[in-house]
Amino acid sequence: MSDLPPPSPEPTSGQPPSAPPPMSPVGTPPPPSASSARVGPQPPGPLVVPDGATVVVDGVSKSFGALVAVSEVSFTVGPGVTALLGPNGAGKSTLLRVLCGLTPPSRGTVWVAGGNPRTSEEARANIGIVPQQDGVFERDTIFDFVHLAAVLSGVPDPSEASMRALAAVEMDPNLDRPIGAFSKGMRQRAKIAAALVHSPTVMVLDEPLNGLDPKQRRQMIDLFHQLGEAGVTVLVSSHVLDEVERFGSNVLVIAKGRIAAKGDFRAIRGLMNDQPLRYRIECTNPRRVGAVLLDSAMVNGCTVNDSGDLEVTTNDAVAFRTNIAQICVSQEVRLTGLTPLDDDLESVFRYLVGPS
Amino acid sequence: MSVSTPGAFTALYKLVLKHQLTKGRAFLFVAVAAVAIGISFLARQGIDDARDKIEASAFFADTFGLGLVAPVISLVLGSAALGNWRDDETMVYVWLRPVSRWVIGLAATLGALTVALPVTVIPMTIGSFIGTNGDMSMVRATATAMALATLAYTAMFVLVGLLIRRALVWGLVYVFIWEFFIARGAEGAARLSVNSYAKAVLARAADVEIGFTNHSTAASFLVPLGIAAVAVGLTAWRLKEANVA
Numbered sequence: 001m002s003d004l005p006p007p008s009p010e011p012t013s014g015q016p017p018s019a020p021p022p023m024s025p026v027g028t029p030p031p032p033s034a035s036s037a038r039v040g041p042q043p044p045g046p047l048v049v050p051d052g053a054t055v056v057v058d059g060v061s062k063s064f065g066a067l068v069a070v071s072e073v074s075f076t077v078g079p080g081v082t083a084l085l086g087p088n089g090a091g092k093s094t095l096l097r098v099l100c101g102l103t104p105p106s107r108g109t110v111w112v113a114g115g116n117p118r119t120s121e122e123a124r125a126n127i128g129i130v131p132q133q134d135g136v137f138e139r140d141t142i143f144d145f146v147h148l149a150a151v152l153s154g155v156p157d158p159s160e161a162s163m164r165a166l167a168a169v170e171m172d173p174n175l176d177r178p179i180g181a182f183s184k185g186m187r188q189r190a191k192i193a194a195a196l197v198h199s200p201t202v203m204v205l206d207e208p209l210n211g212l213d214p215k216q217r218r219q220m221i222d223l224f225h226q227l228g229e230a231g232v233t234v235l236v237s238s239h240v241l242d243e244v245e246r247f248g249s250n251v252l253v254i255a256k257g258r259i260a261a262k263g264d265f266r267a268i269r270g271l272m273n274d275q276p277l278r279y280r281i282e283c284t285n286p287r288r289v290g291a292v293l294l295d296s297a298m299v300n301g302c303t304v305n306d307s308g309d310l311e312v313t314t315n316d317a318v319a320f321r322t323n324i325a326q327i328c329v330s331q332e333v334r335l336t337g338l339t340p341l342d343d344d345l346e347s348v349f350r351y352l353v354g355p356s
Numbered sequence: 357m358s359v360s361t362p363g364a365f366t367a368l369y370k371l372v373l374k375h376q377l378t379k380g381r382a383f384l385f386v387a388v389a390a391v392a393i394g395i396s397f398l399a400r401q402g403i404d405d406a407r408d409k410i411e412a413s414a415f416f417a418d419t420f421g422l423g424l425v426a427p428v429i430s431l432v433l434g435s436a437a438l439g440n441w442r443d444d445e446t447m448v449y450v451w452l453r454p455v456s457r458w459v460i461g462l463a464a465t466l467g468a469l470t471v472a473l474p475v476t477v478i479p480m481t482i483g484s485f486i487g488t489n490g491d492m493s494m495v496r497a498t499a500t501a502m503a504l505a506t507l508a509y510t511a512m513f514v515l516v517g518l519l520i521r522r523a524l525v526w527g528l529v530y531v532f533i534w535e536f537f538i539a540r541g542a543e544g545a546a547r548l549s550v551n552s553y554a555k556a557v558l559a560r561a562a563d564v565e566i567g568f569t570n571h572s573t574a575a576s577f578l579v580p581l582g583i584a585a586v587a588v589g590l591t592a593w594r595l596k597e598a599n600v601a
Contacts, residue, residue, distance in 0.1 A: 152368070
């Protein structure tokens with residue numbers, strides 16, 4: 001896994017019109033702070049390419065007849081791993097197809113790694129894709145399949161690049177059976193190798209872990225992180241929450257064709273002030289602390305769980321966190337732990353898109 | 357990053373070629389060759405006059421070769437060249453590469469032609485040789501007419517395979533309804549038929565009447581070549597505009 005193809009240099013041409021002064025890179029995986037997350041769909045406007053961004057999607061909608069698959073989507077992504085999360089049918093694959101130029105948007109603008117991939121060969125040269133569909137050139141060997149991708153991408157030494165890409169996904173380049181004879185997991189890894197063989201600056205991976213066993217999943221997630229750390233923009237879609245949490249904390253949540261939230265999912269959760277937050281308080285006298293909290297109206301409700309810890313829900317998380325230590329001191333109760341219970345991706349997802 | 361056109365073309369051409377030949381198709385091609393040669397051999401048995409042999413051979417090359425073998429073989433191979441990639445959703449692996457669209461269209465057409473030409477031209481040419489007792493002007497005319505028709509049909513059907521699903525079905529409808537019946541029954545329709553231009557080459561060489569073939573020599577060659585060139589151009593344009601799965 002250490003022989004990753006080096007990332008291509010940053011795009012130098014194909015700047016979209018009216019490029020604004022540089023901004024801070026939105027897409028770089030942000031620290032878990034509230035300021036790094038923005039909730040809700042963004043209004044369309046002139047195309048803005050923030051400094052360091054490699055993917056800019058601006059006011060993009062995509063309809064198929066009367067069906068609106070993607071509606072008014074705007075976001076920017078930069079180097080690092082970003083997970084596109086949404087339930088089946090949310091519009092993830094359509095959005096990724098638009099992003100790669102495979103289908104034109106009905107409205108809006110896409111800019112990826114130097115241009116519009118629908119019209120710019122340079123932009124396409126900088127993209128590596130793992131499509132969701134299972135189809136591969138069934139009569140090719142795995143090496144031929146990856147080699148073809150290298151040749152068509154203009155890689156100077158396609159054989160050497162193919163060997164390295166196959167090594168990165170831990171596949172033997174000498175397997176001489178046709179690719180159609182292999183398991184879905186093997187084909188999936190071959191697709192990943194073909195996507196990275198030309199050292200793209202942007203990798204678009206649509207449900208890339210489908211068909212992989214747990215060990216292979218872990219290896220591929222490690223690979224995506226290595227690519228992200230090497231400066232590649234890795235945009236990976238999934239409808240499996242557990243997977244997305246392992247991809248990292250930077251997410252784009254899509255539901256019903258709209259971006260429901262983007263940024264660090266913990267920060268997104270922090271911004272959702274209209275949703276009650278749950279905390280677990282570990283202390284030496286949970287009943288006394290619970291009574292005081294209820295009297296102060298700082299919490300909406302509280303219970304003592306089976307472990308004897310106090311669980312509270314609050315609509316004013318800031319006031320609660322600021323005062324809880326002081327309350328414990330005033331009640332001569334020893335506070336040993338304070339844990340947010342809604343700080344996981346599943347809670348964020350549940351709040352944003354409703355119960356699955 | 358710019359991809360060398362020869363390198364990309366060669367890779368795509370080989371890919372098309374590799375996926376053209378299946379066992380089923382190979383069986384079909386052998387059967388077509390056997391039928392073409394077999395009928396030519398049987399047809400000459402009852403004919404003594406050299407002139408009659410030439411006319412019979414021209415008639416056979418027109419109806420079986422230009423009416424059936426060239427369009428159907430071209431349809432099977434041409435519609436699959438890009439149509440299969442679209443149907444099995446592997447087009448994305450070619451489309452999303454920095455390769456000119458005309459390179460993809462040309463590689464697909466030439467890949468299909470590389471298989472189609474021997475299958476259509478060689479058996480019919482051998483058949484012509486057998487049927488005419490080695491009349492070389494008829495042999496050359498048969499080979500040329502089959503090659504021209506195969507070229508135009510293959511390029512057309514590569515485009516059709518990209519444009520519509522179930523291209524094989526619609527292509528057969530076109531071949532049998534338009535080319536085989538309507539265009540052979542009306543002079544105006546014949547001008548819009550690939551078949552009539554290739555047939556004109558055959559009619560001139562054999563000096564026989566085989567339907568509406570009053571095209572000039574130049575038109576007999578240029579129209580099929582033009583159809584092929586336009587079809588490749590339209591394929592490239594369609595690839596540029598395509599929605600890729």
